Amino acid sequence: MPALASALRDPSPLGIVRTRRADCITLRGTTLLLDELVDPAFFTPEARQRLRAQLAGAAPFPHLVVDGLFNPDLLTLVLEEFDTHEDGGWYDVQSSYERTRRSVLGATLGPATQLYFDLVNAGWFTTWLSDVTGTPYLIPDPLRHGGGLHESRTGGSFAVHRDFDRHPKTGLKNEMVFITYLNRGWQPEWGSALELWDAKDGQCVTTVQPEFGRTLLMPHGPRSFHGHPTPLQAPDDRPRRSVATYFYTGTPMPEQDLDRSISIFIQPRRIDAAKAMLRQWVPPILWRLAKKVTGR
Ligand SMILES: O=C(O)CCC(=O)C(=O)O
Numbered sequence: 425m426p427a428l429a430s431a432l433r434d435p436s437p438l439g440i441v442r443t444r445r446a447d448c449i450t451l452r453g454t455t456l457l458l459d460e461l462v463d464p465a466f467f468t469p470e471a472r473q474r475l476r477a478q479l480a481g482a483a484p485f486p487h488l489v490v491d492g493l494f495n496p497d498l499l500t501l502v503l504e505e506f507d508t509h510e511d512g513g514w515y516d517v518q519s520s521y522e523r524t525r526r527s528v529l530g531a532t533l534g535p536a537t538q539l540y541f542d543l544v545n546a547g548w549f550t551t552w553l554s555d556v557t558g559t560p561y562l563i564p565d566p567l568r569h570g571g572g573l574h575e576s577r578t579g580g581s582f583a584v585h586r587d588f589d590r591h592p593k594t595g596l597k598n599e600m601v602f603i604t605y606l607n608r609g610w611q612p613e614w615g616s617a618l619e620l621w622d623a624k625d626g627q628c629v630t631t632v633q634p635e636f637g638r639t640l641l642m643p644h645g646p647r648s649f650h651g652h653p654t655p656l657q658a659p660d661d662r663p664r665r666s667v668a669t670y671f672y673t674g675t676p677m678p679e680q681d682l683d684r685s686i687s688i689f690i691q692p693r694r695i696d697a698a699k700a701m702l703r704q705w706v707p708p709i710l711w712r713l714a715k716k717v718t719g720r
Pocket residue numbers: 570574582587603618634650651652666668
């Protein structure tokens with residue numbers, strides 16, 4: 425696998441990838457090279473363009489399914505950590521719509537799982553998500569509302585639904601969900617593939633089998649109905665497992681309020697103090713005009 429750093433658009437993106445070739449992390453005896461945690465082939469400018477077209481053209485609504493984005497050794501370690509997840513770190517959802525199990529909000533994660541979420545929440549990764557979806561400045565959620573570790577056991581299901589519009593604590597707008605499946609040797613006859621529905625026709629248009637190493641990126645929209653309504657018929661020792669997280673956007677500052685996004689110095693230069701005073705009295709339209717004319 426060629427070095428990730430060279431394939432990224434920004435030649436020196438952020439901490440974890442700005443490393444020498446040999447920098448690595450060893451977790452439970454498995455050594456992972458830091459620049460091989462994701463496959464760099466997905467991050468070239470051409471790949472970004474291709475994936476964007478693929479996502480936009482998908483039916484019944486925009487979505488993207490890719491295999492092999494993450495190093496399989498990392499995902500194997502993530503999968504192991506389902507079995508050692510902290511006591512009290514799960515909650516069972518048991519309703520007439522859903523029978524699943526999820527990690528609690530802000531659960532302490534095993535090191536590989538934390539590494540997975542650190543990767544997908546990193547700025548160079550969210551920039552890639554922005555490039556692929558066309559939605560700029562995505563905000564990750566370190567507590568993973570609605571996400572984290574997901575598991576369905578035999579008989580489990582999740583009725584067809586559209587995800588939430590807003591984050592309940594921050595009010596941020598839900599833009600997309602990002603799910604990586606962890607089920608080696610998944611058998612389609614076990615049921616519980618993810619179904620993507622056309623709500624108008626009331627029909628499933630396509631399915632995503634939750635195979636190990638497969639990642640689904642699904643922008644949230646009025647038509648993005650999905651679920652795995654067929655009860656899982658896998659053997660008892662084969663739960664359906666995945667890791668998931670959502671990405672959000674905030675409300676952009678109106679142009680006339682952009683001044684509020686700069687720092688206030690305790691000892692301003694005289695000219696700046698005078699400007700701040702003037703700003704209180706001059707009507708916004710004149711202020712903007714003056715700024716345009718003076719270029720300051
Ligand atoms: O596990 C899946 O395939 C989908 C999960 C889902 O739709 C959700 O968590 O809202």
